[in-house]
Amino acid sequence: MFKSGVVNLSPAANDKGAEKRRRILDAARLLMLREGLRGTTMEAIAREAGMAKPTLYAQFADKEAVFTGILDALSDALVAGFDAGMAGPGSVAQRIGAAMAGKYGAIAHVIEGSPFAEELYATHSRVSSRFRALDARMNEEIVAALKAAGVAEPSELNRLIQAASYGVARKMIDEASVRAAIPVLCERLIGPELA
Numbered sequence: 001m002f003k004s005g006v007v008n009l010s011p012a013a014n015d016k017g018a019e020k021r022r023r024i025l026d027a028a029r030l031l032m033l034r035e036g037l038r039g040t041t042m043e044a045i046a047r048e049a050g051m052a053k054p055t056l057y058a059q060f061a062d063k064e065a066v067f068t069g070i071l072d073a074l075s076d077a078l079v080a081g082f083d084a085g086m087a088g089p090g091s092v093a094q095r096i097g098a099a100m101a102g103k104y105g106a107i108a109h110v111i112e113g114s115p116f117a118e119e120l121y122a123t124h125s126r127v128s129s130r131f132r133a134l135d136a137r138m139n140e141e142i143v144a145a146l147k148a149a150g151v152a153e154p155s156e157l158n159r160l161i162q163a164a165s166y167g168v169a170r171k172m173i174d175e176a177s178v179r180a181a182i183p184v185l186c187e188r189l190i191g192p193e194l195a
Helices: 011-035 042-049 053-059 063-087 092-111 117-127 129-148 154-172 175-194
Strands: none
Touching: 011 042, 011 053, 011 063, 011 092, 042 053, 042 063, 063 092, 063 129, 092 129, 092 154, 092 175, 129 154, 154 175
């Protein structure tokens, strides 16, 4: 993701590098929400971040690497939301609903209001291996929770929960709607399996 090269490990150099990356990612996020992924160029990112293109390229090899950097930062919010939901109070349906709402609510929070939300949503899963790894971990946790609750076919139910939650998030886009609808969805899908 980042160009390789000599790295100065002094705290001041690390702080400067982290600050540059933050400025780049903030600028890129704004541009991608405003102009779309295809409409955002490395030149525009450099201009928005207030730096020269060589400085930008010293941090990120290309636009895909910048976008992956944005997604990697977003993944921290996804994990926090998911983990809080799974660890929270309530029935297995309520915990899974809160976890899925945390995951998709974090995405909706970032892309809400963008005319390019659909493009960004469709692109994220193709470019970030970290998201695929997180999805695998989340799937395992949900299947384990469903199995522990006595669900007969936890893997099948998880696939349905994942697909339905993804569909809700893609159609509703705004954060409040996503966070409200997914727990209801999970309650309705999981509840009958527990009876």
